[in-house]
Amino acid sequence: MDEVKVVVAHSERVTLRVGDVFLKVDGDPARLDAEAEAMAAAPVPTAPILWRQPSVIAFGALPGRALGRLGEPSPASPAAWAAAGAAVRTLHDAPLPKRPGRRADSLVRAELESECELLVAKGLLPADLVARNRAVAEAAFRPFTPVFAHGDLQLSHVFTDGDRVTGVLDWSEAGHGDPMFDLATLTLGHEERLADLLAGYGPAADLAAIRAWWSLRSLLNVRWLAEHGFDPFAPGCEVDVLRSRMHSPAS
Template sequence: MDEVEVVVAHDERATLRVGEVFVKVDGHPTRLATEVRAMHLAPIPTPEVLWHEPPALALSAALGVLGAPSEASPAAWAAAGRMIRRLHEAPLPPRPGRPLSDVEAELEKECEWLLAHSPLPSEVVEHNREIARKALTPRPPAFIHGDLQITHVFVEDDEVTGILDWSEGGPGDAMSDLAILTLGHEERLEDLLAGYGTDVDRGAIRAWWSLRSLTAARWLLEHGFDPDAPGCEFDVLRARMRESS
C-alpha cells in the first residue's frame, strides 16, 4: 500500500496524497463543490474527479515551491503561460467575482495587523501597502484560477499536465494569477510571459505581489507556516523596498 503523505493540513482543510490520488477534506460546506464546477468549466488540464462525497474530494494526480529556486525550464514556464492565457480567454464562469471593495478592506485590515504584530519594519509594510493599492484598479474580469500558487501547477517534459486547487476559480483580475504564480520567483516572469504574451500590466503584477504577501502573512503565521523564510512573502515585501531605494 502507498504511504499517506500530508500535503497540507490546517484547521480549514487538509490535502492528502496516496500514490497518484489526492484527497481533499474541507470544513466549508460549499467550497469543494465550487472547485469541482470550476474544474469542469476550465478549458485547460485539470485533475480527474474520482469521487466527491462532502466533505471530501478525491482527485487524480510542479513548477516548484515557494522559498526555493524553480528547477523547471524556461520552456515549462512558457507552457504554463500559454495554458493560463487559454484560461483567461475562456468564457466567464457563472459565479460572481470577489468585489474589489472586499479586497481593499482585507488589505487595510491585514496591514494594520502587521504594523501591530509582525517583525517587519513599519516602513516596509507602508511602502508595500501603497504599491498594493495599485492592484485595486478595476479591470475587465477574466476567468482566473484565483490561487495559482507554483505548487498547484504540474509539468512533465516541459508541458503542463494539470493545475490543482480550483476552490477560488471565478471572474477576477488576470494579473493576479500571473503575480501569484511568480510570487517569490520574479525572475521567471519573462519566461512565463514568453508563453502568455507581453500585453500585460507589469505594474499591476508587482502590485499583486505586494498585496498577496501582505494579506497572506497573518494566515500563514497563525497556521504554522513561516512567511519570513528565505524567498517567501516577507522577502518579497523587502524586495519592493530595495527596488525603490
C-alpha cells in the same frame, strides 16, 4: 503499503496524498461543488476526479512535476514556464464561469489597511516595509476586465512534463477575477521567471499590477501564515517578497 502524506492542512481544509490519490477534505462542501464545476469548465488539463462524497473529493495524480515551490528555486525550464503562461492565457480567454471570484475592491482595501496596522502593532514587520509595500499594492485597485481566473494559481499547482502542461490543481477559488492576480500568484517569490511566463502568456500583462499583487497578497497573508503553522519569514517566501520591493520601482 502507501504512506499517508499531509500536503496542506489548516482549519478550513486538509489535502492528503495516499499513493497516487489525493484526498481533499473541506469543511464547506459548497467549495468542493464549486471546484468540481470550475474544473469541468476549464479549457486546460486538470486532475481526474476519481470520486466524491459531501465533504471529500478524490483526485488522481498528475504526470510530470510542479513548476516549483515557494522558497525554492524552480527546477522547470524556460520552455515549461512559457507553456504555463500559454495555458493561463487559454484559461483567461475562456468564457466566464458562473461563480464570482476574488477582486480588489473597497472591502479588500479596508482589509489591507487593517492588516497593515496589525502587522506593525504586533511587531511582525517594520513600519517602513509595510508602508512601502502598501504604496506598491495601490496599483492593484484599478479597473480591469474580469476573466476566468484560477484564483489560487501557486506554482505548486501547475504540473509540466518537459515543455507541456499536464494539469492544474486546486480550483476551489476559481471564478471571475483579475488576470494579473493569477500571473502574480504564479510568480510570487520567483520574479526572475516572470519574463519566461509572459513569453507564453503574450501581450497585455500589466507589470505594475503584478507587482502590486505580490505586495498585496503578501501583506494580507503574513500574519495568517504565521498563526497557522507556516513560516512566511523563510528564505524566498512572503517576507522576502515584501523586502524585494524596498529598492525596486513602484510601478
